[in-house]
Amino acid sequence: MEQAKFKVHRGEGSQGQDVDYTVPIEEGMVVLDAMHYIQKTASPDLAVRWNCKAAKCGSCSAEVNGKPRLMCKTRLDDFNLSEPITVRPMKSFPVIKDLACDVKWNYEVNKKIKPFTPKDDTDWIMYQRDVDRVQEFRKCIECFACQNVCHVLRDHNLKPKFAGPRFFVRVAGLEMHPLDGENRLEELRNDMGIGFCNITKCCTEVCPEDIHITDNAIIPMKERVVDKYYDPLKMLLRSLFGKK
Amino acid sequence: MNIQDRFEVHEHDVLVIGAGGAGLRAAIEASSQGAKVALICKSLLGKAHTVMAEGGVAAALANVDKDDDWKTHFKDTMFGGKYVNNYRMAELHAKEAPERVLELEKWGAVFDRTKEGKIIQRAFGGHKYKRLSHVGDRTGLEMIRTLQDKGVHMGIDVFMECTITKLLKDGDKIAGAFGYWRENGKFVVFKGKAVVLATGGIGKMYKVTSNSWEYTADGQILAYHAGAELLDTEFVQFHPTGMVWPPGVIGILVTEAVRGEGGLLTNNKGERFMEKYDPERMELSTRDVVARAIYTENKEGRGTPHGGAFLDISHRGADYVKKKLPSMYHQFKELADVDITKEPMEVGPTGHYTMGGVRVNADTAMTCVPGLYAAGEVAAGLHGANRLGGNSLSDLLVFGRRAGLYASEYAKKNSGSVNINENDILTAEKEMISYFENASGENPYSVHIDLQELMQNNVGIFRIEEDLLKAIDGLQKLTTRAKKVKIEGSRMYNPGWHMAYDLGNMMIYAEAIARCALQRKESRGAHTRLDFPNPKLEDAKWNSIVKKGGNGEMIVDRVKSIDMPSDMKKILEETEKEKMSKYTNALSGGVTV
Ligand SMILES: Cc1cc2nc3c(=O)[nH]c(=O)nc-3n(C[C@H](O)[C@H](O)[C@H](O)COP(=O)(O)OP(=O)(O)OC[C@H]3O[C@@H](n4cnc5c(N)ncnc54)[C@H](O)[C@@H]3O)c2cc1C
Ligand code: SF4
Ligand code: SF4
Ligand code: FES
Numbered sequence: 146m147e148q149a150k151f152k153v154h155r156g157e158g159s160q161g162q163d164v165d166y167t168v169p170i171e172e173g174m175v176v177l178d179a180m181h182y183i184q185k186t187a188s189p190d191l192a193v194r195w196n197c198k199a200a201k202c203g204s205c206s207a208e209v210n211g212k213p214r215l216m217c218k219t220r221l222d223d224f225n226l227s228e229p230i231t232v233r234p235m236k237s238f239p240v241i242k243d244l245a246c247d248v249k250w251n252y253e254v255n256k257k258i259k260p261f262t263p264k265d266d267t268d269w270i271m272y273q274r275d276v277d278r279v280q281e282f283r284k285c286i287e288c289f290a291c292q293n294v295c296h297v298l299r300d301h302n303l304k305p306k307f308a309g310p311r312f313f314v315r316v317a318g319l320e321m322h323p324l325d326g327e328n329r330l331e332e333l334r335n336d337m338g339i340g341f342c343n344i345t346k347c348c349t350e351v352c353p354e355d356i357h358i359t360d361n362a363i364i365p366m367k368e369r370v371v372d373k374y375y376d377p378l379k380m381l382l383r384s385l386f387g388k389k
Numbered sequence: 390m391n392i393q394d395r396f397e398v399h400e401h402d403v404l405v406i407g408a409g410g411a412g413l414r415a416a417i418e419a420s421s422q423g424a425k426v427a428l429i430c431k432s433l434l435g436k437a438h439t440v441m442a443e444g445g446v447a448a449a450l451a452n453v454d455k456d457d458d459w460k461t462h463f464k465d466t467m468f469g470g471k472y473v474n475n476y477r478m479a480e481l482h483a484k485e486a487p488e489r490v491l492e493l494e495k496w497g498a499v500f501d502r503t504k505e506g507k508i509i510q511r512a513f514g515g516h517k518y519k520r521l522s523h524v525g526d527r528t529g530l531e532m533i534r535t536l537q538d539k540g541v542h543m544g545i546d547v548f549m550e551c552t553i554t555k556l557l558k559d560g561d562k563i564a565g566a567f568g569y570w571r572e573n574g575k576f577v578v579f580k581g582k583a584v585v586l587a588t589g590g591i592g593k594m595y596k597v598t599s600n601s602w603e604y605t606a607d608g609q610i611l612a613y614h615a616g617a618e619l620l621d622t623e624f625v626q627f628h629p630t631g632m633v634w635p636p637g638v639i640g641i642l643v644t645e646a647v648r649g650e651g652g653l654l655t656n657n658k659g660e661r662f663m664e665k666y667d668p669e670r671m672e673l674s675t676r677d678v679v680a681r682a683i684y685t686e687n688k689e690g691r692g693t694p695h696g697g698a699f700l701d702i703s704h705r706g707a708d709y710v711k712k713k714l715p716s717m718y719h720q721f722k723e724l725a726d727v728d729i730t731k732e733p734m735e736v737g738p739t740g741h742y743t744m745g746g747v748r749v750n751a752d753t754a755m756t757c758v759p760g761l762y763a764a765g766e767v768a769a770g771l772h773g774a775n776r777l778g779g780n781s782l783s784d785l786l787v788f789g790r791r792a793g794l795y796a797s798e799y800a801k802k803n804s805g806s807v808n809i810n811e812n813d814i815l816t817a818e819k820e821m822i823s824y825f826e827n828a829s830g831e832n833p834y835s836v837h838i839d840l841q842e843l844m845q846n847n848v849g850i851f852r853i854e855e856d857l858l859k860a861i862d863g864l865q866k867l868t869t870r871a872k873k874v875k876i877e878g879s880r881m882y883n884p885g886w887h888m889a890y891d892l893g894n895m896m897i898y899a900e901a902i903a904r905c906a907l908q909r910k911e912s913r914g915a916h917t918r919l920d921f922p923n924p925k926l927e928d929a930k931w932n933s934i935v936k937k938g939g940n941g942e943m944i945v946d947r948v949k950s951i952d953m954p955s956d957m958k959k960i961l962e963e964t965e966k967e968k969m970s971k972y973t974n975a976l977s978g979g980v981t982v
Binding site for chain 1: 432433434435436437438440441491494495496497499501502505506507524525527529530531534538539541542544549601602603606631634635636638641642716719721723726781805832833834835838876877878879881883884885886888
């Protein structure tokens with residue numbers, strides 16, 4: 146039977162090293178299948194998160210050969226199997242054990258975002274064309290791959306000053322909701338540090354949901370912030386003529 | 390001993406165990422009633438099964454088909470469940486679902502729209518009208534995110550990656566829960582005046598399943614040990630369309646929305662075989678019927694290369710398919726190299742949902758244990774012998790809210806502080822640590838694999854006495870093996886250790902399924918007995934119950950189904966006497982058991 150070699154990060158906290166495993170290959174196999182094979186045979190204590198196995202829950206993010214991926218949708222036949230495949234936890238978050246890392250910080254950021262607040266006396270009529278762009282943002286499965294690759298977090302560790310792309314997507318989904326009456330621009334600028342983003346687009350490249358994070362969420366949000374703080378007239382016009 | 394010194398202890402009015410749709414909705418309700426609420430879940434927040442739901446949430450909004458109303462939804466649910474449903478739950482569900490869905494919109498959910506700008510609805514099996522509100526094929530994600538974001542702004546205390554292993558009692562009443570942090574294996578005690586179970590299902594005991602690692606019957610068995618009753622455990626839903634290839638994705642769900650949007654099922658001869666099984670509703674028949682049909686086609690040699698049926702949606706055009714079924718498109722493209730806008734999928738039955746579960750009061754969601762509530766998939770009654778697609782997401786909202794409401798009221802009434810028996814805590818701790826005591830033994834996953842094999846082969850879609858007895862016998866042997874597994878590593882984030890505990894829950898619930906399946910000597914809904922292939926009228930009058938006996942033995946019994954008042958009977962009989970007569974006469978005459 147054909148086999149694949151893996152180097153899987155094992156260890157608790159900041160301690161850890163790559164451990165070699167060999168896994169027999171089945172047709173259509175994904176990296177997560179290989180991790181499960183390892184649990185069922187050599188190492189039942191291998192820590193790895195997963196739930197849906199179909200790219201719907203965002204639990205199984207890891208760095209496969211250095212690239213952030215959902216393990217459940219990363220096929221082995223995408224790799225040159227004469228070389229071992231490395232599987233490591235996301236680098237921008239503290240490791241708990243093996244492939245599981247501590248992503249709680251993201252939940253703290255989310256809590257601070259002002260919730261959806263409907264405009265007064267809305268009739269709840271919304272047309273599909275008006276919700277299409279919001280629905281793009283609402284596809285986010287919170288895999289945190291974008292948070293993981295963004296250099297502002299990865300290399301400069303600007304938590305908590307910088308909220309990260311996932312949460313710009315979230316705010317964009319609220320700000321562009323046709324019936325939302327809240328304003329989150331001040332938080333975007335101050336607490337969430339959208340100004341630190343220099344539009345490298347690395348986040349967009351890794352998003353498994355194909356959300357155009359930079360073009361559709363971050364840039365329009367930056368523009369609104371600029372309008373508000375540096376071009377009050379534009380902001381006024383926007384708010385008079387259907388801002389959202 | 391002072392438990393505070395030994396353990397991390399938290400105290401709340403209401404503990405909600407489980408953070409899927411049901412748990413979140415319960416927590417939101419309890420919190421809005423002023424209760425101090427803890428929300429506890431095994432995974433990270435937002436990763437519960439609810440996030441995976443695809444096709445939609447059923448509610449008679451009548452946005453698309455103007456003739457729809459709660460009565461029709463009620464009738465469809467009862468007919469789908471083959472009349473062993475708790476009629477009162479079906480009534481409340483049909484009446485309240487529309488309001489619950491509209492409420493989500495007010496909390497920020499963005500459903501797909503009709504031309505008039507209202508929430509759109511699609512067709513689904515067993516629903517007379519277009520009734521499922523949806524967002525493409527990621528409805529669950531929209532729902533859970535909306536509830537999550539509502540909940541985190543209400544001051545609910547969230548405990549993620551924390552597994553509850555025991556419910557704690559103060560005499561007869563509920564008093565709290567005991568569990569461990571997955572991250573570090575440390576133990577934690579939650580004191581609570583009321584507890585809501587919202588832990589979901591049981592599917593992980595089957596080899597082919599759409600369910601995740603979380604579905605190990607935890608809530609059902611926590612309740613069982615705490616003295617609550619289980620109901621209708623023989624009814625397990627096999628969804629007709631799971632993936633059948635490649636091996637790693639076998640069982641992963643293919644949403645019924647594919648058929649709702651016009652998908653056609655054919656066999657290897659190119660025949661639309663549903664003509665034989667349900668000529669009236671064809672592909673949109675109920676799940677029990679379609680699952681049996683696909684299974685039968687295969688048994689009789691008309692299956693597809695990988696043992697399923699063909700499901701084709703390509704005639705709807707690539708743009709439409711990508712807009713309405715985007716995640717199915719990606720799922721097949723990326724995992725199976727199939728472009729569903731051009732070629733058919735291959736699909737077959739997969740273990741999906743449990744209609745059975747914890748027995749509750751229809752109105753309050755309380756079990757027979759004072760202060761213990763259950764809602765969502767873990768609770769039983771609404772769906773009877775077979776659930777209609779879309780009726781689960783609405784179930785979560787309607788009964789999640791009710792459970793939260795009544796739990797917070799209960800907590801208010803019982804406002805004194807709760808006493809927890811220290812010995813119970815020490816026993817719970819000992820049980821969890823005991824798994825580390827075996828110096829040698831097999832990998833817990835090996836026992837799990839054999840359990841899945843046993844259940845798949847003997848307690849699956851088609852059942853027969855001999856197999857059921859074999860399963861019960863096999864479960865005893867597996868239980869012995871499970872006690873001797875060896876745990877590698879430490880208590881830090883250790884899935885092998887977690888599995889060792891989960892095995893116990895799965896095994897008890899598996900036995901409850903097999904024993905109730907043995908007891909029901911007829912075929913009804915999802916329960917098909919090859920040795921008793923037809924429904925029997927007298928068997929529409931009772932439900933199975935399971936409880937734990939004084940010596941730890943499993944007691945299996947029947948209870949008379951709850952009586953339906955005449956106005957509700959009338960609604961059912963108005964149009965459906967003929968359809969009904971095959972399954973029940975309990976509605977027309979004065980019935981006694
Ligand atoms: C792939 C798929 C698609 C589906 N599509 C649809 C659909 O389109 N429409 C529909 O109506 N239904 C659908 N269903 C069914 C529906 O999604 C589920 O029945 C429903 O989401 C269950 O919700 P719940 O709140 O009861 O449980 P879940 O959402 O599963 O949540 C259970 C929670 O309990 C927690 N938990 C479990 N055990 C413990 C423990 N011991 N300690 C602490 N926490 C615990 C888990 O961590 C989780 O947070 C689908 C199901 C699947 C699998
Ligand atoms: S575009 Fe901005 S948010 Fe995205 S990775 Fe680059 S710096 Fe980070
Ligand atoms: S925006 Fe994309 S990459 Fe970022 S968390 Fe969401 S799904 Fe993942
Ligand atoms: S397991 Fe859900 S995204 Fe991979």
